[in-house]
Amino acid sequence: MNANAPDPGLLLRQLERERAARKNAEALLESKSLELYQANQELLRLNGTLEERVHERTLELVAARDQALEASRIKSQFVASVSHELRTPLHAVISYSEMLLEELEDAGLGQLIEDQRKIQGAAQHLKMLIDEVLDFTKLEAGKMELHAGSIRLDALTANLRDTLAPLAQKNANRLDVQMADDLGELVSDRLKLSQCLYNLLSNACKFTENGTVTLSIQRERQQDGEWYSFQVSDTGIGMDAGQLARLFRPFSQGDSSITRKYGGTGLGLAITHGLCQVLGGEITVDSQPGQGTVFRMRIPATPPQEAPEDADAASS
Secondary structure, X not given: OOOOOOOHHHHHHHHHHHHHHHHHHHHHHHHHHHHHHHHHHHHHHHHHHHHHHHHHHHHHHHHHHHHHHHHHHHHHHHHHHHHHHHHHHHHXXXXXXXXXXXXXXXXXXXXXXXXXXXXXXXXXXXXXXXXXXXXXXXXXXXXXXXXXXXXXXXXXXXXXXXXXXXXXXXXXXXXXXXXXXXXXOEEEOHHHHHHHHHHXXXXXXXXXXXXXXXXXXXXXXXXXXXXXXXXXXXXXXXXXXXXXXXXXXXXXXXOHHHXXXXXXXXXXXXXXXXXXXXXXXXXXXXXXXXXXXXXXXXXXXXXXXXXXXXXXXXXX
């Protein structure tokens, strides 16, 4: 027998070990394949459940959104309805107050005249607050309409100066109007523009004492068209970064101490921001505490997507 010949017994044992290893590998592979199959089936089940849950959640979110929109619509309708109901008797109060004031002036009753003027002033202030609420509800509902026409800026600013004179004098402020020579013709909604400028100027007068409030008007010719720039600057108390971040939010003022000292609903600047957008423009602000505030409002020389109405020119 050849000494170098392989041992049959050893070969048999090696073969048995290889067979056993192969069987173990096949069993392990089968086990892992089964686990993978079961995991895949579980993933498919979870995916189907997830799609169903996502669909249900989407329906819930859509329903919640619709409910919120409906609640907002009902709220706006309620506020508008109540405001209209309040205005009716308030107009009567103002009318009778004016009649009584004339009679008291004719009779020369000095003390009663002052009391009646206070009543009339309070009624006018209440009317202004109600008008602000109505304007806000219109803007919120997207129902603020644009009525454009040719505007004489000299007449508009003269009217603003006369209207704001008592408020400027109350805090010993000087109201200055600076108009460029080449303004030309502005076509826009006169009432809305006037309201925006009144809100900005009255705010400036309210937060400034023994200072200067300036309205500057210029016409700018840019690549995207011709624009009118209205800048209202004051030398008042100014605002910090936190106050600026909340500035155009409705029912918001700088802080509670400002509300207590200066009053107001916090709607004026929110309405101004909304009206400026209706006019097709934009408004920005720069301010620092103790260094005054500068509002810049820019509106197009012609209204967005509307033809001018010459009928408004006469009323400007």
